Amino acid sequence: MGYLEKYFSKVSEDKRSKAAIAYLAGLDHVGSQHPQVADSIVKELRDQRSHLKLIASENYSSLAVQLAMGNLMTDKYAEGYAHHRFYAGCENVDTVEELATNELKSIFGCDHAYVQPHSGC
Structure with missing residues (x-):
């Protein structure tokens, strides 16, 4: 099951984010070509959400910025x-x-x- 499919199964239609859908669709595409790369991206997201990094050059960008860069x-x-x-x-x-x-x-x-x-x- 892909990331987007998991998202659809867990989040009700009225609470779904267009940005999250776009991001996860892109992640699924990367995963179809290189599963380990997609897994590493997801692990980095988990790390960013669970650890406080005190390195100025590792500032977190918003999902909108990430989508714009892709x-x-x-x-x-x-x-x-x-x-x-x-x-x-x-x-x-x-x-x-x-x-x-x-x-x-x-x-x-x-x-x-x-x-x-x-x-x-």
Whole structure:
């Protein structure tokens, strides 16, 4: 029985989360190709929910952030800044980066925000 099927059997329809369904469907897909990888992801989730880590670089991301990171943009090379990239064809990445920057500026009431990850492109 897959993770999604287990979720459906344990959670009533009116209490089901679309984010959880999306996450578990993705986990089932990974598990169909590499069961040990899916199991390791689930074990990491259990660890994160049961242990307090005092390592700043291991901050926990929300499920929404995890789902957003698991998309086609992970394959995109977008070195540089919005509208000033080293390669053409980054308009969609520019849009997302600008949305994130503007949201942070609004939240923190500041004039500038930097949202690019510290590693990876």
